[in-house]
Amino acid sequence: MSELNDAAMRRLPQTFRYSDARELMNERRFRTLLATGLILQLNRGLYRKAEAEGDLDLIEIAGRRPLATLCLTSALARHDLTDAIPGAYDIAIPRGMRPAETQTPVDWHTFDKRTFDIGRQTLQLDKETTIGLYNAERSIIDAFRMRETEGYEAGNEALRRWLRRRGSQPGHLIAMAADFPKAHAAIRRSLEILL
Incomplete structure (x- = not known):
């Protein structure tokens, strides 16, 4: 060179x-x-x-949409709360933002701006690049909240795995779920059965 x-x-x-x-x-x-x-x-x-070095697919997504956040099955898989392997990345962006065209297969989801940052963390992809990742609790909530499209068993399976983990706090999960009325009652019922 x-x-x-x-x-x-x-x-x-x-x-x-x-x-x-x-x-x-x-x-x-x-x-x-x-x-x-x-x-x-x-x-x-x-x-x-x-x-x-780094995951080029996620780096492309983060480069196209800096607020992109791994959600649903992609986030559950990162937290080892599912055995499912998604064919495309599940990526959340705030409602009103347009999905980006990417070479990487992505299922874009638009989430309410008011609740978008709840449970949002960052995942370091390389020295300079990060992408959002919903924590385990938020990922479980989203699986329950979107069970009509994501499948009814995804949330229950993730919740069962999460409860087996040391340090899981059902009270914290219920408190976070209070911001998501569509999921709150379903999570409460499942916890009553599983605990």
């Missing part, structure tokens, strides 16, 4: 937009780095250094 290309690569973040690269180099240098495989195109206008 030439000295100029090396200097340009050092100044780029691991994941970047075309406009970020153009602030650091001319079009010709950018196209050369792309053609030689030193940078990869993740999506239209979104690029990444080839040697950078």
Whole structure:
């Protein structure tokens, strides 16, 4: 790699937009780095250094929608509360935000802005990139709340697994579920049966 290309690569973040690269180099240098495989195109206008590590699918999603949050089956799987393997990532965004076009298969879900941040944490994908991830309790609540579309057994299975874990606090789950009337009563009934 030439000295100029090396200097340009050092100044780029691991994941970047075309406009970020153009602030650091001319079009010709950018196209050369792309053609030689030193940078990869993740999506239209979104690029990444080839040697950078991380989950490229999630990095693409986070790059397209910074508020993207793993939810439903994708979040339950991250918390080991289901054996299901989703064919596409379940991603929540605040209601009113448009889903992004991605090469990665994504099932976009729009959640109420008022409750969007409840139970939302961040998952570090690489040194610079994070994506939202709903905690185990919120993921269980969402499985109950959306049981008509996600299946009636998903929430019960996740709740059973969660209750077997050391440190699970049903009182905390019920308190969080109070913000989600559609799930609150169903979770309370299931807890009465399981406990």
